Amino acid sequence: MMPGAGGAAPPLLCVRGIDVRAGPAWRLRDVAIDVQAGKAVAVLGARGSGKTALLDVISGFVRPEQGRVAFDGRDVTRWPPHRIARAGVARSFQNAAAPEGCAVVDAVRAAAVGRGLGHHAAARLVAEALAATGLEADARREAASLPPDRLRLLWIARVAAAAPRLALLDEPLAGLAPAGAGRVISVLRRLEALGIAMIVTGHDPEALRAVCPRAVLLRDGRIAAAGRLADLARA
């Protein structure tokens, strides 16, 4: 059984048999993962294990040689990234540059606008995203001037403002001090409480235990283990 599966309801995201090649090597090989609506799954692994490549495939930035990605019952394998985003998949990047010359509130608003929401709906979601991430006080501040942990919260606020059904969060805790990581974790729990399904990548299973009950462990582009995160952490 794939992580996240377990109920009678069909999974929100269904990834099957994904192969991605990078030159002579495989970045992903026969990867499969299910995510149920409103549930969070951790994708763990060392650097270069294929975590980001998997998010790239799901979000449409990389087309797999083989395999299928279905979101909400529709085959989105060949869809361009912007179409997948509009369908309800929001994505954060690990090393994204801060938006230059842009206030925090405007950076967050761009996510709601990109999703195609109307003015009032976008304004409401932006306010909610800023409140959920604790960035209200920084709303008029230059986004590029935020410290690293608050910048990470900004990316999560953008994900939240897009009102996604599925959030793909690439290493949201990487490089953060414990206090900053704790803040991000509490925000992720709030998103989960809002019913947003999540795939969260990371190295440290302990750090993600509070958010993700289930996990997949990637090694050299293949699924090495899958199941309850607590069990994987013990192993």
Add this chain to the structure above:
Amino acid sequence: MSATATQAGTTTAIYVTGGGVAPAAPAWWMAAAGAAVPFAAAALLRDHFAFAVLAAAAAQALFVVSWLLLVAGGRPSLGHAVPYGAGAYAAAVLARHVSLDAGTAAGFLPAVLTAGGALAGACTGGVQGALTRRLSPVWVAAVTLVTVTAAHGLAAMWTSPVMRGINDGGTAIPLGPFPGGDRAAMWVGAAAMAAGVLCVAAIVRSRSGVGLRATAHDPRAAAALGFDASRLRLGAFAAAGAIAGVAGALAAQFAGRVAPGVFSWNASVFVAAAALLGCPLAIAGPAVAGYVIGALVQLADVTADVQLLAFATVLLAAGMRDPQYVLTPWFLWKRRTTPDGNGIGRQAARGSPAGIAGL
């Protein structure tokens, strides 16, 4: 003052903000103030020569404003003279084919010619956008500059029968006087400039504008937000081309003729210099800069060579001051500095370790 460093593609930059407060999006009151400038100038003047100068200057300002759409998308063209010239030529060709009754419908002629110019500008702008949609900004500038040279060559070679009545070096096309004279031309120019400023301000603040700015910053992140970068860029080139085409059509009607000189490096460098002097972050600033420069060049009767030298000097000065951001929406004449107050423009452009602190 605070700072952070980010990876942007393969280069590293430090962004420094005064007090950490971001500049707001172009405000409506600023756009309205910029739009009011040509009306104020027109109301103050009584001289026919000044009427002609201000009419042409307003067309130049509209040309500058149109270019800002490309800057907003992070893909400034150095060949924006192509849609401008296409608009001028379309107006000239239409003027020789459209036969409106002078007694009953002559008032519609400028509108018809201007609409034709807009269409020609949108088409040529769209072609430029399609040619450059997958190129990096540097190659966008290079390829579009080549299109100017190509267009100039084509215009100089054009010897179609409709070109008879030549009066400028054997290649110009006459359009006849503007209906209503120079005073009417001045007011029409002022109205066009004001409409252009407000139109571009509205586009930049719209959903497409938000997407364009997001795409300019990081196309990958913009796609993840739901913006179709390729379509937005193409749309920006077409819209900028349409407005430039209107400017070209009006300039041709105000001048009473059009010549291959409209497809010149001068025009392309002029828009960039005016935008830099007026601050590309705003809409009204470059419009007013274009208006003032356009008027001064005519009043002082500055030759084309001197104009090119002056505009190129502005670009060079900007490049030396803030090399990584010249011709981007984030250009600042004030040099970006590290927290210890040292200028980092050149180091950051070279990817020096001085730009890697922070994140």
